[in-house]
Amino acid sequence: MKKWKVTLACVFASLMSLGQQDQSPKLVVGIVVDQMCYEYLYRYYDKYCEGGFKRFMNNGTNCRNTNYNYVPTYTGPGHASIYTGTTPSDHGIVANEWYSRHENKEVNCVEDTAVNTIGSESAYGKYSPQRLKSNTITDQLKLTYPKAKVVSMSIKNRGAILPGGHLSDGSYWFDFETGQLISSTFFATELPNWVQKFNKRKYPEKCLKEETWNTLLPIEEYHESLGDDRKYERLLVGKETPTFPYNLKAMTNDSLHYGLFTSTPFANTYLTDFALKAIENEDLGTDGQTDMLCISYSTPDIIGHSFGPYSIEIEDTYLRLDLEVKRLLQTLDSNIGKGEYIVFITADHAVVPVPQFLTDKGLPGGYVFMDSIISTIDSLCELRFGARLLEHCDNLNMYLNNDRIDSLGLQKNDVVAFFGQHLIPWKGIKRVFTTNELYEAGKDHGWKDMIRRGIHHRESGDIVVMLEPGYLPKLTDSEEARKGTSHGSAYGYDTHVPLLWYGKGIEKQEVFRNINITDISATLIHMLYLQRPNAMSGQPIVELLPHGR
Ligand SMILES: [Zn+2]
Missing domain, CATH: 3.30.1360.150 (Gyrase A; domain 2)
Structure with a gap:
């Protein structure tokens, strides 16, 4: 009788552990859209395709009342808070750049004079997460499961470095001098072959020489925005009016200006291409151990600062980004398998309408x-x-x-x-x-x-x-x-951001209670059966956890 009990307990225990492995997704993809306001999900809804944002909104969990719970609402603090699950008071990323009294100078949140660029000769790679004072969920995953892979990418250095954390297998960002994706000696001694190969395509250079940014749909259909030529909009380099079309070749006059490339939706396409290559070449989500891929789209912020949230430029950026999201999900379906991965989409902050327009x-x-x-x-x-x-x-x-x-x-x-x-x-x-x-x-x-x-x-x-x-x-x-606008405040226009979840075990539902930005990682640790990272202050979104419902 006793023996029978023990055997049954063993069988039960092994079933339980099997169950837990089965429940973990093969891959978690975190997408941060820099400066995405909550309302963009709805203002442009009718123009979105079926397989992009709508796939999350109609088949996944939509946390409709997700807010930043601290100021300043900037990119560095935002990415650090999403991935550490705590606020600047703990992770120490108090702004993008700030005055460091003990170093007696202005410092950038990811600058690191002790490291060097890999992938180019420029100084654009002298960055690392050394100023981040607490662990990210990506660190926690790597600490617990060294076999797990973490890959992080963004146009902005801080958008790649802070999500990937200290133990990332590869964090890549854009070199504005050479138009290449680079990294630093903090992470590796040289770029992997697949990254070098990707750089050889020289997509940014080709765009600047050949492409024109025109609206995806006929411009007269952009009823959701307030017109193309408005006095509140800044000019892109080489333009005399803030209007479509943006003929990049004419604007750059043969001198390559990679800042201009990142001010167009072509940079979102470029980053998606890179993410797809990473999934393929790093074998993400293929070995039974959960991996993480962190993507941060910086271009919506760059365009948003110049044109503001009611511009046709911003609307067009989101209609095109929606297609990038669709493309990414299609690849995840075919490479990782439907129902085998989890994706979340959020933003590092939103934005205020151009104050002159308000007045x-x-x-x-x-x-x-x-x-x-x-x-x-x-x-x-x-x-x-x-x-x-x-x-x-x-x-x-x-x-x-x-x-x-x-x-x-x-x-x-x-x-x-x-x-x-x-x-x-x-x-x-x-x-x-x-x-x-x-x-x-x-x-x-x-x-x-x-x-x-x-x-x-x-x-x-x-x-x-x-x-x-x-x-x-x-x-x-x-x-x-x-002209133009910015963000950083404690007010709703800066703090209210989208939070969408889709994939393995995620139910179709809308959550209206207040969710803090720090709750994202606090939820993920339960999906991945991890210890809370050192300074985490967020709480799990129980609606997303099968055992929490
Ligand atoms: Zn910004």
């Missing part, structure tokens, strides 16, 4: 010109304390000169209070927080908590300024300053 329509919004604020604060400081006390200001963080405050025998709290008192009256400034009060903030302080999650004690300033809705900070006023 012209009588809506809240505008600009705050930092140069005049800084010069006013400097003169007030000289009058009150006998010296300038602001050391540096960027990303709406003010760094005080602590040495000078000490040598003058001043109390830092008095200086901070003085700054707050003189910043708050400026039109467009909503709140001024001192980082000391933010570090002490508890739960549920609303805006305050969002800012607290976005600062790191070693990297951030002493004072953080929050602007009113619709406002963007600019250094100085000019006609150019009032």
